[in-house]
Amino acid sequence: MDLEASMTDLQSKLREHREILETEEAAKTTLVLPFLRALGYDIFDPSEVKAEFTCDVGTKKGEKVDYALCVGGEVTILVECKPVTSELSIKHASQLFRYFAATSARVALLTNGVIYKFFTDSERANMMDEKPFFTFNLEIFRKSDIKHLSTFQRADFDLDRIVSQAGTLKLHSQVSAELRKEFSEPSEEFVRLFASRLHDGRLTEPVRQRFQAVIVQAISSLIREGINERLENAMSHGQDVTEPNQGGPLPDAIETTQVEIDGFNIVRAICSKFVAPDRVIMRDAKSYCAVLLDDNNRKPIARLHFNSSTARYLGVFTGKNEEERRVVTTPVDIYQHADAIAARVQELQEVKS
Known part of the structure; x- marks a missing residue:
């Protein structure tokens, strides 16, 4: 192992x-x-x-x-x-x-x-x-x-x-931790640095707040553009683009969030009692993340509907491949549905590819 x-x-x-x-x-x-x-x-x-x-x-x-x-x-x-x-x-x-x-x-x-x-x-x-x-x-x-x-x-x-x-x-x-803080909530020193380069005149409170909001938006845009550019470059060279800590290729312009990664790790941890962990794969899509057995679309274990920060759902499956959505607030809540996930992965082991 x-x-x-x-x-x-x-x-x-x-x-x-x-x-x-x-x-x-x-x-x-x-x-x-x-x-x-x-x-x-x-x-x-x-x-x-x-x-x-x-x-x-x-x-x-x-x-x-x-x-x-x-x-x-x-x-x-x-x-x-x-x-x-x-x-x-x-x-x-x-x-x-x-x-x-x-x-x-x-x-x-x-x-x-x-x-x-x-x-x-x-x-x-x-x-x-x-x-x-x-x-x-x-x-x-x-x-x-x-x-x-x-x-x-x-x-x-x-x-x-x-x-x-x-x-x-x-x-x-240490630098990463400080950057994360600055990116999510820029300090006054950080805001002043950019304002001094781009703004002529006194840095009033309204101007400071405007710069702070725009800085957060600009950083988020740069990160998204960087991810998309990496994906495009990789695919243009015929490479298999895989999200870190996952096993499946990602479509262009789809960003896998940390909460989705956390949810996948929890589903995989539940499944690892019955199958080898490397058989449990995540494929991200625009509307949900699919968790599959053996990277097979015909063997869905669960779906993570985590795109909304206010309404998240875990999709579990019955023997007829019918999805039932269950409300989860955080990835940890997935453990409340461990029995359904365990039953599903055991059932899928009996299904022929």
Whole structure:
């Protein structure tokens, strides 16, 4: 099973058992250890995955970190686990801070089984950074997240490459976060920058508000134009255009939204209990996103009618291929219809192509 399929399967387990994963041990057994195994580490080999790793640091004697991952006999990654319900913060990483400087590890992982925060020493040598350079969310992830996560796989583990890229990845994440804020709600400084270039005269409040509104509209238009141009260029060269984290080609000028991606991931997680996750494919259309088994139009599992932000529907199917629309407010509401989706995908396995 590839890494993305493993993460999707683990995501399904999280959805199914989250309410009973109250302790740290439950998070370790159900989520963290399978997560490490998916990365290629032999969790049953104590020389490769050292549980309750102890390293005396200064006056602190007998302190333990949950796991130490070893590659080539050297400790490379320290792992500290918390319960699923814990909000991860830097105060939870005190042992990681101390152990980081006392071992050969250059990467530290703080996790509650759902969120996985990776740290290194990009700012000061042998001193763990206070902010992670990469965060993986098991509940919601994209194909780009899987790509970043793959660098930690044991088979391709390259510590120097990880550390050298950490600073850039961390800065990229911070810049992206600031840009998202500016794009959705431009700050006064951002508005003034453009107004100073395009407006002669005093920046009154009405002028500022006008520029702010136009900036948001212009950014949205540029993003849409960029997506359409990429699609047109790809198709003009005969390439198969696929939306990240999906399996089906997209028609020209159709934009798959994040809420549709989230909905698809949830449907796929439900289906993964009965079929391999890579058999569940999404095809986006103008009016809905179709979720298909084996990328076959004659095998629809569900439809996501998410184009409206105020009226969203999940389409489920009966044995006669008749669609029944059910109201959902957010993608998470799809779990309330898990039985119908499960029944449908099991039924489709009996249908001949």
